[in-house]
Amino acid sequence: MSLAADQRSARRLRWQAAAWLWLAFCGVVAVHQWTFWRAPRLGTDVMALLPQDEQAPEVGRATHQLADQLTRQVVVMIGAPDWAGARRAADAWQHAIDAAQAPLKSSPLAGADALRDAMAFYAPYRDRLLTPAQRDQLAHAPPQSLVQDALAALARPGGFALADWNADPLGLWPQWWAARAGDTRARPRDGQLALSDGGLEWIALLRETTGPAFALTGESPVADALAKAGAAALAAAPGVKVLAGGVPLHAEYAAARAHHEIDTIGWGSVAGVLLLAFLAFRSLWPRLLMALSLLVGMATALSATAWVFGEVNLLTMVFGASLVGCAEDYGLYYFANRQGTPDAPPLALMARLLPGLALALLTSVLGYVALGLPPFPGLRQMALFSVVGIAGTFATTVCWFPWIDRGAPLRGRFSDRIAASFARWPRFGATRAAWIAHGVFVLACGVAIAFLHVNDDLRQLQSSPTALVDAQREIGRLLGLPSPAQFFIVRGASADDVLRREEDLKSRLDARVAAGELAGYRALSDWVPSRARQASDAALTKRVEDGVIAGVDRVVGEAQQRAAFDAQPLTLARWLASPASTAARSLWIGAVPRRGDGTAFASVVMLRGVRDLAALPGIARSADGLPGVRWVDQVQSVSALLGRYRHMMGLLLAAGHAAVLLALAWRYGRRAWRAWAPTAVATLGTLALLALFGQPLQLFNVLALALLLGIGIDYGIFLLERGGADAGSAWLAVVLGAAGTWLSFGLLALSSTPALRSFGLTLLFGILIVWFTAPLYRPRTATVPKAS
Amino acid sequence: MTFLRAFALVALASFAVASPAAPDADFARLIHDRLKVSPVLKGEFEQTKTLKGFRNPLVSKGEFLVARGQGVWWHTQQPFESTLVVTKTRLFTRNADGSAGNLMDAQAEPGLQQVNELVFSLLSADLDVLADRFAIVAQPVGAAGWTLVLTPRDPNLAKFLVRATLAGERDVQTVRIDEARGDVTQIRFAHQVPSAALGADEAARFR
Numbered sequence: 003m004s005l006a007a008d009q010r011s012a013r014r015l016r017w018q019a020a021a022w023l024w025l026a027f028c029g030v031v032a033v034h035q036w037t038f039w040r041a042p043r044l045g046t047d048v049m050a051l052l053p054q055d056e057q058a059p060e061v062g063r064a065t066h067q068l069a070d071q072l073t074r075q076v077v078v079m080i081g082a083p084d085w086a087g088a089r090r091a092a093d094a095w096q097h098a099i100d101a102a103q104a105p106l107k108s109s110p111l112a113g114a115d116a117l118r119d120a121m122a123f124y125a126p127y128r129d130r131l132l133t134p135a136q137r138d139q140l141a142h143a144p145p146q147s148l149v150q151d152a153l154a155a156l157a158r159p160g161g162f163a164l165a166d167w168n169a170d171p172l173g174l175w176p177q178w179w180a181a182r183a184g185d186t187r188a189r190p191r192d193g194q195l196a197l198s199d200g201g202l203e204w205i206a207l208l209r210e211t212t213g214p215a216f217a218l219t220g221e222s223p224v225a226d227a228l229a230k231a232g233a234a235a236l237a238a239a240p241g242v243k244v245l246a247g248g249v250p251l252h253a254e255y256a257a258a259r260a261h262h263e264i265d266t267i268g269w270g271s272v273a274g275v276l277l278l279a280f281l282a283f284r285s286l287w288p289r290l291l292m293a294l295s296l297l298v299g300m301a302t303a304l305s306a307t308a309w310v311f312g313e314v315n316l317l318t319m320v321f322g323a324s325l326v327g328c329a330e331d332y333g334l335y336y337f338a339n340r341q342g343t344p345d346a347p348p349l350a351l352m353a354r355l356l357p358g359l360a361l362a363l364l365t366s367v368l369g370y371v372a373l374g375l376p377p378f379p380g381l382r383q384m385a386l387f388s389v390v391g392i393a394g395t396f397a398t399t400v401c402w403f404p405w406i407d408r409g410a411p412l413r414g415r416f417s418d419r420i421a422a423s424f425a426r427w428p429r430f431g432a433t434r435a436a437w438i439a440h441g442v443f444v445l446a447c448g449v450a451i452a453f454l455h456v457n458d459d460l461r462q463l464q465s466s467p468t469a470l471v472d473a474q475r476e477i478g479r480l481l482g483l484p485s486p487a488q489f490f491i492v493r494g495a496s497a498d499d500v501l502r503r504e505e506d507l508k509s510r511l512d513a514r515v516a517a518g519e520l521a522g523y524r525a526l527s528d529w530v531p532s533r534a535r536q537a538s539d540a541a542l543t544k545r546v547e548d549g550v551i552a553g554v555d556r557v558v559g560e561a562q563q564r565a566a567f568d569a570q571p572l573t574l575a576r577w578l579a580s581p582a583s584t585a586a587r588s589l590w591i592g593a594v595p596r597r598g599d600g601t602a603f604a605s606v607v608m609l610r611g612v613r614d615l616a617a618l619p620g621i622a623r624s625a626d627g628l629p630g631v632r633w634v635d636q637v638q639s640v641s642a643l644l645g646r647y648r649h650m651m652g653l654l655l656a657a658g659h660a661a662v663l664l665a666l667a668w669r670y671g672r673r674a675w676r677a678w679a680p681t682a683v684a685t686l687g688t689l690a691l692l693a694l695f696g697q698p699l700q701l702f703n704v705l706a707l708a709l710l711l712g713i714g715i716d717y718g719i720f721l722l723e724r725g726g727a728d729a730g731s732a733w734l735a736v737v738l739g740a741a742g743t744w745l746s747f748g749l750l751a752l753s754s755t756p757a758l759r760s761f762g763l764t765l766l767f768g769i770l771i772v773w774f775t776a777p778l779y780r781p782r783t784a785t786v787p788k789a790s
Numbered sequence: 791m792t793f794l795r796a797f798a799l800v801a802l803a804s805f806a807v808a809s810p811a812a813p814d815a816d817f818a819r820l821i822h823d824r825l826k827v828s829p830v831l832k833g834e835f836e837q838t839k840t841l842k843g844f845r846n847p848l849v850s851k852g853e854f855l856v857a858r859g860q861g862v863w864w865h866t867q868q869p870f871e872s873t874l875v876v877t878k879t880r881l882f883t884r885n886a887d888g889s890a891g892n893l894m895d896a897q898a899e900p901g902l903q904q905v906n907e908l909v910f911s912l913l914s915a916d917l918d919v920l921a922d923r924f925a926i927v928a929q930p931v932g933a934a935g936w937t938l939v940l941t942p943r944d945p946n947l948a949k950f951l952v953r954a955t956l957a958g959e960r961d962v963q964t965v966r967i968d969e970a971r972g973d974v975t976q977i978r979f980a981h982q983v984p985s986a987a988l989g990a991d992e993a994a995r996f997r
Contacts, residue, residue, distance in 0.1 A: 085922075118949065154872040154883040157850050159837060159864070159912075159967065159975050166843050166971075190946055557870055560844055 010350070017349055017404065024401040028298055034305040043313035060491050060594040060604040061634055067588055068486045068606070076106060076209045076224065076248035077477050080235055081202035085191075087239040092194060092205040094238030095231045099209070104227030106209040116581065121164060121179070123582040126568035128170060129543045130536040133181045134512055136174055137539065140546045148172065148546060149553030156554070169565035171550050174543070182529070182585070184522065187482045199480055202243065206481060211250045222258045224250055247474035252466045256755070263753050271745040278741055282420070282734065283337060283411035291403060292333035299326050299395030306390040311383055318380060322387030324705075324747065324761070328366060328712040329395035331739040332359055335720055336403055337411055338738065342421065342731030344410035352404045357669070358723035363396045365665050365719070366712040369658035378647065392712075420737050421730030427777040443683070450690035457698035458645035460637050484524050484608035487637050488618060493594070493604045493630040497574040500603050501532035503630045507607060510624040520621060521611025526589045529577065536571045648701040655708055659685075662715055670722060676779045677722045681714030684771035691767045702757045706747075706764035713743060714772040721780050733777065740773035824936050825915065826960045828984030830992075831856045833961075835864075840974045854979075855995065857988050858916070863995045877996055912954055915962045923947070924954070934959045 080095060082088035099106060124131065132140070140148075152171045164175045188195040188206050195206040211224060228251075232244040279289035300323055307314050307322070339355060340348065367389050374385025430436045466474075477483070490507060494500035504527040514520045531539065544564070551562050577583045578590065589606050596602040612618065622633040659682065666674035685707055692703060717736045724732035748769055750762025832855045839848040850870075855863040861877035873884040911919040920926065924940035931937055940954040952968040961982045967975040 117946075150870075150872070151883070153870050154866075154874065156839065156841075156848055157837070157864075157866040157870075157872050158874055158883075159965070159977055163969075163971065163973070167841055168843050192944060558844075558848060559846070562843060 013353060014349060017352075017401070021401045021405055024397050028302075028398075031298075031302050031305050034309070035301050038305065038308055043308065060493065060591050061632075063591050063594065064489065064491055064604070064606045064634070065636065067591065068489075068608075072249045072486060073253075074210045074250060076211060076228070076246065076250055077481070078207040078209070078228065078231075078247075079204050079243075079245040079477055079480060080207065081199075081204045081243040081245075082239055082241070083202060085196075085203045087242060088196075088203045088205050089192065089194070091235040091239040091242040091244075092207060095207065095235040095244070098231035098234035099227055102227035102230050104223050105212045106224060106227065107212050108207075108209055116584075120582040123580050124572075125165065125169075127536070127572045128165060128175055128178075129547075129567040130531065130540040130571070131178050132174065132539045132543070133178055134508075136177065137542065140172075140542050145546070145549045145553070148550050149557070152550050152554050153557060156558070166565060168551060168562045171547055171554065171564075184482075187480065197480060204480060222254045224254050225258075245473040245477050245480075247470070247477040251470060252474075255466055255470065259754060263755070263758075267749045267752055271749050274745040275742045278738055278745075281414065281416040282738055283341065283417070284414050285408075285411055287408050288333070288337040288411055291406065292330050292337075295333050295395045295398040295403075296326065296330055298398040299329055299391040299393075302394030303387045303391030307383055307387045310386060311379070314387075315380060315383060318383040318387055322384050322391060324709060326388055326391030326395065328709060328716060328743070329363075329392040329399075330742065331713065331716050331720075331735065332362065332396055332399040333403065334739045334742070335359065335362075335716075335732070335735040336399060337407070338417075338731045338735035339724065339728065340407060341411045341413055341417060341734070342728055344413075348404035348407055352400060355723075356400065358719055359396065359400065361665065361669055361723075362716040362719050363392060365662040365715045366392050368661040368665055369655075369708060369711045369715075372654040372658040372661060375654065375657075378650065381647065381650070417734055421734050424730050424733035424777060427780075429780055429782070430778050431782075444686065447686040447690040450693040451686075452693075454689060454693035454699050456645075456648070456700070458641050458648060458700055460641040460644065479611075482521060482610050484610045485612060486608075488609055488612070488621075488633075488635045490607040490625060491591075491604055491632045491634055492607060493602050493632070495602060497603050498533050500605050500630075501527045501530060501574070502534060503628065504605060504607060505532055505535055506628055507624060507631050510628075511607075511621070514617075514621055514624060519613050519617035520609055523610060524586065524589060524608040526574075526586060526605045526607075529583070529586045530572055530574050533571050540567070644701045648699070648704050651701065651704045651708065655685075655704060655711065658708065658711055662711065666715075666719075673722065673781060676781060677715060677718030679779045680718050680772045680776040681711055683775050684710060684714055684768045687771045688764055688767040692764065695763075697760065697763065700760060702761045703764045706761045706768065709747070710765065710768040710772065713739070713769065714776075717772060717776045718779070721776055729780070736773070736776060740769050744769045744773070824930075824934060824959060825917075825962070826984070827858070827915070828986070829858050830985045830988055831961070831982055832985070832992075833982035834980045836978045836980070837866075838976045840976075842972050855992060857992070857996070860988070860993075861996045863992075875996060912956075912965060912967070915956060915958075931957070 078095065080088055080091045082091055096108075155173050156167075163170065163173065164179070169175075183189070187197045187199075189197065195208070197204050197206070228246045232246070235242055235244050276286060276289060279292075280286055283289075303322060303326060304314060304319070307318065335358075336352065336355060340346075340351060343351065346354075370385050370388045370392070372385075374382045374389075478485075492500050492503050492507060494503050504525050508523065508525055508527065511520065511523050515522060527535070547564055551564050554560070555562055574590070578587065589608070591604040591606060593601045594604050609621065612621065618635065622635065625631040625633045659678070663674060663678050666677050670677065688707065688710070689699075692699065697703075717739065720732040720735055721729070743765065748762055748766035750758045751766045753759045753762060832853065835852060835854050837848075837850045839850075841848065850866045851868045852864070852866040854865065857863075861875060864874040864876070866872045866874075875882055875884070908923070917926075920940060923943060925943055927939045927941075929937045929939075936958065938956040940956070942948040942951050942953075948970075950970050952970055954968070955964075955966040956962055957964045958979075961979065961984075963979055965975075965977045965979075969975075
């Protein structure tokens with residue numbers, strides 16, 4: 003007896019040491035968390051999850067540069083049949099939005115002085131700035147017809163010339179400016195941005211949000227103010243059309259909806275989980291401790307990820323946190339057993355449960371570590387986060403719970419009935435019927451899964467309301483805005499190299515414009531042509547205009563000389579340093595590191611008015627064979643990324659199942675399959691159900707299946723581990739765990755955010771199946787090498 | 791969307807038009823009493839353009855045709871042949887040989903429509919449209935005559951156009967356009983013949 007007592011006190015000492023050590027460790031984590039949250043380094047860039055070598059640095063820079071312009075901008079367009087009505091509505095709108103004190107400031111229009119200054123900047127280079135159509139015409143038109151054109155222009159009433167006649171006898175200069183202004187269809191009119199379309203006079207009103215990009219309060223101040231102002235505009239001029247768009251509106255909508263869902267789904271599931279815990283344990287204390295263990299696990303995971311990777315991607319955190327969710331069952335398992343054997347001292351009980359718990363931890367870790375094998379930074383972050391998170395929760399449960407559990411939870415009718423129901427649950431014997439049933443099941447699932455379709459398209463994750471998306475599209479069409487999602491990146495060894503390559507690309511794009519696939523493009527070389535282009539255009543205009551001036555002189559009896567222009571070419575550096583570059587400066591990416599050594603330079607060529615999605619591949623092919631030109635389709639690359647992650651994780655999931663089965667075999671030998679089978683059945687069944695409901699397979703389903711692996715195997719282990727008299731307690735842990743997971747994740751199937759919904763739906767099916775099949779595979783007798 | 795604002799800047803300010811305002815009552819009555827507007831008006835013109843850099847004014851003569859709601863046909867005969875057609879949506883020239891000399895209008899520019907409307911309404915004295923864009927001062931001249939001085943309301947337009955001056959009696963007789971660069975266009979109309987509708991060959995001129 004004294005030997006046993008010695009052993010017990012030695013165990014007590016070890017456990018005490020472990021508890022204090024863990025507390026000290028948690029102290030360190032807490033300090034780190036405190037500093038982390040003061041300036042959280044949370045990455046939001048999904049593309050950062052791509053393998054490094056797949057994403058050239060200039061693509062990321064270009065994306066950021068383009069996105070920065072958009073994140074704060076709100077565009078409202080007001081359309082009325084007549085200009086007076088549009089103005090009245092716009093004035094009412096502006097009054098209302100200012101009165102609403104929304105976090106929106108107006109973006110003032112550039113004054114007419116800025117235009118005059120820009121023209122003055124460009125004037126010395128007028129002779130080398132031509133549109134493609136002008137270049138073509140000057141090169142091919144017979145000299146006499148050009149003289150005729152110049153004379154016709156002189157005969158026109160009024161002239162509204164931008165330069166002296168001898169500096170621009172053919173009126174090329176206003177056309178060049180018109181082409182530059184053609185990048186948007188809006189024109190200043192009475193201090194507003196205006197355009198006419200479809201019989202309506204439109205006014206574009208630009209505002210910038212001043213508040214944070216994501217309001218976490220669930221309010222939508224911007225949308226509310228816009229709604230009020232829209233109503234005011236309608237009141238001022240009945241029948242006007244009001245369109246509102248901009249990234250802040252989408253972000254605010256998503257945040258407000260997420261908040262609303264947390265309010266309903268979130269609190270609903272919390273209430274359900276609390277109620278279950280209370281019914282089972284007649285106390286909320288166990289539930290609180292489980293929440294504590296999860297909290298510690300999450301904090302540890304966050305600190306570890308931040309420490310290893312420098313920052314934590316938001317996506318990692320969301321999914322990592324979900325995957326850690328399965329670790330909660332450790333605490334549940336402990337308390338259920340504590341309730342089942344109230345007389346056992348807590349430490350002794352924990353010692354007895356430890357092998358099973360450790361195996362549950364090991365299998366989950368194996369499953370999640372598999373995620374981190376491929377060279378995807380995102381998956382590695384996720385793997386590290388979830389593994390550390392589970393381990394942290396495990397350590398908290400094992401080290402602390404025996405000390406702070408406040409005694410065994412009371413038994414109640416609820417927990418007794420659940421525990422007792424286990425014995426009545428059917429069980430698969432090694433009968434022929436069972437084999438046939440399994441064969442039919444696998445076959446049926448196989449057939450259903452064959453009909454499962456895969457869809458990784460990013461656009462299906464679009465969750466903004468249709469009205470907002472439509473308004474956004476209409477605004478883009480009205481203003482002729484370039485798409486921020488598809489563009490070309492042009493690289494070169496020098497700035498001039500970049501401009502020359504842009505010009506090669508543009509000559510191909512002009513053919514696409516002529517074919518109607520594209521309304522136009524925005525390119526730096528439209529504002530600053532390459533040196534070679536400047537030299538050849540200057541030579542062309544000199545030859546032609548000398549002839550035209552001489553021809554006109556002969557007809558009207560004058561003796562004019564062509565004006566002189568700057569002898570030096572316009573350089574990109576000069577242009578960038580001037581305010582004249584304001585309009586197009588964002589197209590210049592600048593110096594980027596070159597593979598190997600040195601630096602290269604890069605720019606963006608943007609597209610306006612792409613006819614439809616079907617035109618994109620043809621436009622993309624314009625880059626084929628052009629050195630340094632690269633097509634970037636953000637929608638497609640993110641979709642492709644999702645697809646690759648889905649594919650990769652699918653394979654890893656299979657590998658995870660294999661690894662888990664091996665680990666189980668190490669402890670349970672030939673009975674290992676019993677712990678694994680429920681999860682395997684649930685995985686197959688879930689896939690089949692998804693196919694049956696016509697749900698597409700995508701990354702978020704696969705992620706949910708990874709979580710299912712972690713959870714389902716735990717249940718298998720619990721039931722296999724605690725045979726005989728304790729089986730009821732293990733079953734109680736499984737029932738409570740499954741019901742809790744079902745409430746917290748399965749309810750996500752009600753979410754209107756597509757990613758969350760497919761995640762939730764998968765778990766809704768999976769958990770349900772694993773819950774009800776796990777007891778079917780229990781052994782006839784209690785297992786197991788009895789632990790110490 | 792900085793570029794949007796910036797493009798507002800580079801957008802051709804000359805093409806902008808100004809705020810609407812009801813013509814004041816005196817002006818309305820005066821013009822209503824004196825200017826007779828017919829659906830179609832044709833006649834002859836003599837235009838004198840004084841351009842910076844030119845030693846002599848450019849004098850041209852020809853015939854014109856104004857059809858309300860359709861456009862203006864401006865046929866220069868001396869010192870060279872050239873035809874200008876302005877409609878609501880297009881502005882094109884035709885050379886002596888009949889070929890289209892459309893160098894000025896190769897681009898589909900939304901501002902083009904606005905400049906078209908401006909030229910169109912000046913030549914056809916379309917006062918409803920003009921009153922939207924210009925502050926108008928009207929003065930009676932003698933028993934039957936009048937002068938209208940039009941100043942752009944839009945500061946962007948004022949950067950290019952100082953004023954336009956119309957004078958006449960039953961018809962518009964002279965138009966004078968003063969540009970900010972110092973160029974001046976003076977047009978004198980003569981032998982004006984009103985009619986109720988376009989002939990078939992005349993209608994073809996606007997196509």
